[in-house]
Amino acid sequence: MRPTELADYVGQSHILGADKPLARALAGGRIHSMILWGPPGTGKTTLARLLAAQVDMRFVQISAVMAGVKDIRAAVAEAREARSGRGQGTLLFVDEVHRFNKAQQDGLLPFVEDGTLVLVGATTENPSFEVNNALLSRTRTYVLRALDVQAIRLLIDRALADRERGLGGRGLDMPAALRDQLAARADGDARRALNLLELAADIAAGRDASSGEIVQADLDDVLSSGLRRFDKGGDYFYDQMSALHKSVRGTDPDAALYWLARMLEAGCDPRYVARRVTRMASEDIGNADPRALQLALNAWDTYERMGSPEGELAIAQATVYMACAPKSNAVYAGFNAAWKDAREQGSLEVPMHIRNAPTTLMKDLGYGQGYRYAHNEADGYAAGDSYLPEALLGTRYYEPVARGLEIKIGEKLARLRARDEAADTSRVTRSHPNAPTADE
Template identity: 65%
Template structure:
């Protein structure tokens, strides 16, 4: 059922409609190398074939799953022969992201000199999977998952086409059942056609001679499919990013939706538990320290209960964290401290902060002028410097006026405003305590 003309091509109007970025190439006004990036069943291979057909170009299709450099060289030889006849060649490489850098480099010279026009198809982000030399020679076009209307159009074509469609096997499916099939296909035309064909296989002729599906059979047909999700791919990172940002943005409803999406897609709940714990530390922090404890408890609960019971504990943690006051003050402070640690190198610990477990170390002055905070007023040694002597004291931690950190900030401000007191001299009582 692959469409033979652009008019029969469903979806991707943002690329192929008049005035759209790819419209000139599809209309025959200019062929160039490109990468088609989109989810499975969105029309990448079909679009490549339609483009090649507009230019009467030789179409060589390879799959990066099975092909290697030897196959690419054979394609180049074929393209050179075709070029001698005055025709161009389109090398279509499906799943191009599966080629390593050396394999991707193998056909670049032939793209550069015009022997080949390269069209790659990938479900993965080209920024991560394709090398810069290839990306600089090919324009990237992003295809979207097909809408319900586009999938309905594709299925109607299959039902009506007497040559390649279902023909006499076509079942009588009411609009609501076709819509249910489209929803179950989840944006994938290939899945939609497979479901439609399975519906035809399961349909039985009634007394009127028309083939129908009973409700129980149809319900089983459209149930049980997972939504798009790939633990190594773009969908995985997009969805965990959405979950994290929804928690950070104090939207418990969206956060629970993305958690449900990832679990439905087959994500490892233990991975989600680890990321939820990270959210508690990074985005809630000391504004509500209970968030970290609850996230850890949720992880422990999942370990004890497993799926699906333990997933409720993860949902509880996500909802709590989304509603909790937010602070990334510790996250930012620690990042700044890490940067200074790298930048300033191995500055020595000041003598007054060093431990002195031996007589020699005490004789060298280790810990001699240390002020034991518990013996100071309110347990605070005003004016004491705990940084290396060669380093100007920093202020990394700046708690915002939210949650518990409102009180923490007020207390720190009050302590820092106290006038510095004189450091006690050696020989004072308890001076050498750690």
């Protein structure tokens, strides 16, 4: 059911719209090297094929899982031969490009630069982490989004109507309500939607070849049959990672272990899991138990040193620890709030008393004047002083929760804030005689 013309391609209008750079390049008969980053079933391979056809280029596909430098050299040799013979350019599509190591990625660079080939790489992983900066700088990254329900529904309708490539030749029908249900359950994955549709059609035919209709029981059978979406292409990836994350957040070590085992058994890269577990340590535990972050990093490092299966046990250990640890998202919430103000409040001035003053002119202008060196204050705290821009004075971003170590942190901040309220809040213009200057 792959479309053969770009006009029939469904979704990704944010990069293929008439006013978008990629569409304008195609309209001019041009194409550039790119990375297509998106979840499974969003049309990365199909788009690469259609791009090659749109600009009349040879399409050569290799998989980074199976290919090596030898395969790259062979593709380059074919590209040179084609260009010298028929004058036709070559689009090299590298599926799962993130699985190429540094040497393999570097091997593509000179041929992308000299125009021997146009590279289109597909990845489900963040290119910032998995693709070399040198290759990223020579390509443009396009983010493909999961297809919405309407797009999936259109693909289902096409498959049911197409008599040559789809299910139209079987004479099967499917009620609109069931088509909507399947589209919603596909979770933005076109491949999954078509696979489920074909399975439901097979079940319907096996149940009653004369019925000519897919019924609710057929669809229910497919949706509850344990079809694994987390295959080599990454199906079920987001659902299962979300389940793991929420199990840790919900303090359920048993569920966390189950989802971790499901993902690893299905072939998920343990490094990716380790990275997400490390994120959980900051997002969901934070300062309630700072040891969680260190344990997550230790588990990640252990896997890098030992590999499977020993290293996976360390990731499981960190996962269980985090599931059982006290939870706090105070840092996460506070950082998001601060980020929002930084983005929306404009370039608020740094208060004069905490500015750096490396020159005489800056000192004469008042830079650093009134700075109080906290180490020389009682208990190492300059009560009543402030460090936020004037427009944000009094803002509280970090509010510790009453769990774990943050109980102690909250008590300390409460004491310090009480001292602030008791102190003379007018700006102190006299520095401690032993305090360093602002530039120190």
